[in-house]
Amino acid sequence: MKRTPSYYLQLGFTLLICAFMLVPVLMSVTAGVTENYFKGISSGLTLRWVQEVLSIYSDTLWLTLKLALATLAVNLLVGVPAAYVLARSKSRWARLFEEILVLPVAIPGLAIALALIIAYGGVQDLRTSWLFILIGHVIYTLPFMVRAVVAVLHSIDFRQLEEGASSLGAGFLRRFFDVIVPNCRGGIVSGALMTLTLSVGEFNLTWMLHTPLTKTLPVGLADAYASMRLEISSAYTLIFLVMLLPLLLATQWNGHRRKAQARPAVQTPAPVAKGVTS
Amino acid sequence: MKLDQQGVSIRLENCSKTFADGNRALQPLDLEIRAGETLVLLGPSGCGKTTTLRMIAGLEFPDAGGRILFGDEDVTRLPIEKRQVGMVFQSYALFPNMSVAQNVAYGLKVQKCAKAEIRQRVDEMLQMMELSHLAERKIDQLSGGQRQRVALARAIITNPRVLLLDEPLTALDAILRDRLRADIDRLLRSLGITAIYVTHDQEEAMALGDRIVVMDHGRVAQIGTPKQIYFQPQSDFVADFIGQINAFEGEVRNQWMTLPGGRLHCPHLADGEARVYCRPEDIELVDMDSVDAHLQGVVEQTQFVGDRNRLWLAGIMPRQVLVESSGRVEFAPGQRVGIRVRSEKMIALEPREPIRSESVREVSPC
Numbered sequence: 001m002k003r004t005p006s007y008y009l010q011l012g013f014t015l016l017i018c019a020f021m022l023v024p025v026l027m028s029v030t031a032g033v034t035e036n037y038f039k040g041i042s043s044g045l046t047l048r049w050v051q052e053v054l055s056i057y058s059d060t061l062w063l064t065l066k067l068a069l070a071t072l073a074v075n076l077l078v079g080v081p082a083a084y085v086l087a088r089s090k091s092r093w094a095r096l097f098e099e100i101l102v103l104p105v106a107i108p109g110l111a112i113a114l115a116l117i118i119a120y121g122g123v124q125d126l127r128t129s130w131l132f133i134l135i136g137h138v139i140y141t142l143p144f145m146v147r148a149v150v151a152v153l154h155s156i157d158f159r160q161l162e163e164g165a166s167s168l169g170a171g172f173l174r175r176f177f178d179v180i181v182p183n184c185r186g187g188i189v190s191g192a193l194m195t196l197t198l199s200v201g202e203f204n205l206t207w208m209l210h211t212p213l214t215k216t217l218p219v220g221l222a223d224a225y226a227s228m229r230l231e232i233s234s235a236y237t238l239i240f241l242v243m244l245l246p247l248l249l250a251t252q253w254n255g256h257r258r259k260a261q262a263r264p265a266v267q268t269p270a271p272v273a274k275g276v277t278s
Numbered sequence: 279m280k281l282d283q284q285g286v287s288i289r290l291e292n293c294s295k296t297f298a299d300g301n302r303a304l305q306p307l308d309l310e311i312r313a314g315e316t317l318v319l320l321g322p323s324g325c326g327k328t329t330t331l332r333m334i335a336g337l338e339f340p341d342a343g344g345r346i347l348f349g350d351e352d353v354t355r356l357p358i359e360k361r362q363v364g365m366v367f368q369s370y371a372l373f374p375n376m377s378v379a380q381n382v383a384y385g386l387k388v389q390k391c392a393k394a395e396i397r398q399r400v401d402e403m404l405q406m407m408e409l410s411h412l413a414e415r416k417i418d419q420l421s422g423g424q425r426q427r428v429a430l431a432r433a434i435i436t437n438p439r440v441l442l443l444d445e446p447l448t449a450l451d452a453i454l455r456d457r458l459r460a461d462i463d464r465l466l467r468s469l470g471i472t473a474i475y476v477t478h479d480q481e482e483a484m485a486l487g488d489r490i491v492v493m494d495h496g497r498v499a500q501i502g503t504p505k506q507i508y509f510q511p512q513s514d515f516v517a518d519f520i521g522q523i524n525a526f527e528g529e530v531r532n533q534w535m536t537l538p539g540g541r542l543h544c545p546h547l548a549d550g551e552a553r554v555y556c557r558p559e560d561i562e563l564v565d566m567d568s569v570d571a572h573l574q575g576v577v578e579q580t581q582f583v584g585d586r587n588r589l590w591l592a593g594i595m596p597r598q599v600l601v602e603s604s605g606r607v608e609f610a611p612g613q614r615v616g617i618r619v620r621s622e623k624m625i626a627l628e629p630r631e632p633i634r635s636e637s638v639r640e641v642s643p644c
Contacts, residue, residue, distance in 0.1 A: 156374075160367055161373060163365070164372070167359075168384050169360075170388045
């Protein structure tokens with residue numbers, strides 16, 4: 001294929017855009033491992049700032065992880081059964097409720113946090129506990145879990161699968177764990193990854209709900225930018241990226257895997273049409 | 279392989295079904311299914327056949343006052359998982375998360391059979407159903423016919439008290455359907471299990487059923503052996519629905535019915551308005567100059583289907599009359615022919631309702 005001038009023009013433009021988006025990230029990352037950012041890389045590379053962050057802010061890292069895992073646990077325990085009930089119900093109210101579930105995504109996190117503080121802020125033990133942030137994170141992320149699972153349930157004939165299992169003698173719990181959950185695995189995994197990603201990176205809600213003793217990573221990061229030297233907050237960003245990247249990669253991988261799985265299913269009618277049996 | 283447990287007899291007493299939206303799917307129904315017999319529920323969609331099957335399965339429950347008995351046991355309020363039934367669904371409902379062997383083993387696993395016993399019985403079953411080579415396959419790697427056999431294997435391995443089949447062949451193409459129909463027939467005979475088979479395909483019903491229940495609008499139209507249903511339909515609906523049939527309608531006087539195309543000898547009918555039915559294969563074609571050519575018509579359309587010719591005749595009745603003749607005799611459109619209908623081959627019914635317009639379509643090819 002002969003490359004025309006317009007090809008090079010487009011390539012150049014694309015590279016320019018990429019650079020525009022990537023350069024700040026790269027600069028931030030290098031800033032985090034540079035001895036003195038204002039002197040530049042010539043001042044030498046170091047992990048000193050990273051270590052410093054780990055010593056000052058390690059509690060925010062642990063709290064962030066704890067919150068993400070706790071949010072995930074709640075979402076799995078509540079979200080998967082809720083999705084099942086919603087998908088099973090044929091009533092108009094269930095469809096309406098499915099729509100309402102999106103609202104927390106549309107409402108600014110600040111507003112949710114404000115509502116939570118007005119409603120429960122007076123309960124001192126709750127207000128100062130990390131559980132208060134957990135409530136906010138669950139409200140914010142649960143819809144993603146529910147919708148991911150509902151979407152899968154609507155795409156498989158789960159009622160008939162369940163009838164099949166019950167005709168073989170399986171009671172409700174047996175059917176749920178043997179047939180429903182395994183066949184929703186794709187949706188559950190994508191909902192779980194979404195939950196973790198959102199919870200780890202959540203700032204708006206968390207910033208309103210946190211106390212000096214319950215700071216998460218993004219809140220700490222804002223704090224670091226405001227009060228620490230640039231190298232430290234950059235190193236902090238680096239750690240943040242290291243936590244988020246695997247989650248984002250896993251989300252991508254899960255999406256590809258599900259697409260690949262969906263493909264052979266589409267082709268199945270072909271052998272039927274040829275009448276292949278033995 | 280005979281099942282350890284022979285099938286039970288099943289009795290439905292006064293079972294009706296009204297759905298939540300107020301729609302009455304089934305009028306009060308009494309039905310007795312003998313132990314070991316294959317009963318086919320046959321009818322157009324919406325006739326209540328699937329609802330009846332689902333009530334026997336325990337997936338639906340009859341309205342108050344209805345009772346369902348398996349042998350002497352009242353199972354009316356038992357959910358499906360407690361009824362020990364085997365069920366084959368129209369879309370098979372195989373578990374995509376399990377292999378073929380795991381699907382077949384599932385019922386035994388739920389019953390908490392010992393691992394060694396499960397393995398042995400699954401192996402036997404897979405061998406019987408010629409599925410051994412597919413044991414480790416996933417469901418989405420199987421063809422339709424293979425899925426069908428897995429669904430059957432899964433349903434019968436638990437020695438169910440009754441085997442319920444909900445249009446199991448509908449999802450398959452015609453050639454495969456014929457073959458699997460023969461397979462299912464053999465299987466049901468060899469198992470000696472009580473089986474209830476739902477279908478809208480009358481050929482399937484005749485081939486498989488010891489008895490057929492023809493249903494229409496939530497009511498039983500007729501119960502009988504395939505031959506009774508075919509040769510002695512008790513209502514216009516059954517006569518119309520099963521196979522192809524011609525209707526002759528007119529005024530009978532002194533044993534002769536007057537029709538646009540001539541006269542029809544009906545010695546068994548009293549004077550007055552009457553209607554008789556006759557199967558296409560029971561109408562004889564006779565020479566125009568024969569004394570038996572009481573009815574005469576014009577060939578309007580012919581269709582050669584190998585073993586026979588199908589002729590659509592005009593001029594005998596307002597609607598075309600379908601006749602079948604040997605495939606070796608030539609007929610051309612426009613040709614005049616005489617026909618004779620022997621009275622012993624006629625099916626007489628009281629004219630209760632006007633002939634449904636659909637029956638016209640059943641007889642005509644287009």
